[in-house]
Amino acid sequence: MDFKVNGKAVSYGGDAEMPLLWYLRDIAGMTGTKFGCGEGLCGACTVHVDGAAVRSCQTFMEDVEGSNITTIEGLGSGDKLTALQKAWAENDVPQCGYCQSGQLMQAASLLSENPNPSDEEIVDAMEGNICRCGTYERIKKAIRQAAGA
Incomplete structure (x- = not known):
């Protein structure tokens, strides 16, 4: 393969x-x-x-x-972070961090399909990604910030 x-x-x-x-x-x-x-x-x-x-x-x-x-x-480009990764850091999204790679990949896919999602579209797209620490509001805020970048 x-x-x-x-x-x-x-x-x-x-x-x-x-x-x-x-x-x-x-x-x-x-x-x-x-x-x-x-x-x-x-x-x-x-x-x-x-x-x-x-x-x-x-x-x-x-x-x-x-x-x-x-x-x-492979999400970023070497030392250069994407707008989404920058927003993730600026909004202190990670707590324990375990789910964050999956959260970021799901969010990146959302933004590639819909560069300006509504809050409802963000929640719908991210629904299957679980964060046991409950950082969902920070995740949503970071996605909104990255969409506006």
Whole structure:
């Protein structure tokens, strides 16, 4: 299976039914994508496949053949943060931080599809990403700020 991860071409010849999450963490060494529930319900493992937010714990290697995958490590450009990442920091969104990579990836997908979402659209888009610390208002504020940037 050939695909790209954060712009880099890679090949994988292992188990086609292995979740993408395990490839990213265990083989590629990209530990920014987190394991949460393993059921696709919490959003901690969210990455982009061809620009769309997906749960990597429920996406199998055979499903990413020929795809472009972006992880949290590839969201920015080197030392240059995106407007969303800047807003995240400026609004002190992270508390424990565990869910944040998935939250950021989901928010980035939302803003790529809808650059000026309403509060209701933000809540709807982010609904499947759980934050046990309850930073939802800060998340919404950061997304609004990034949309206005």
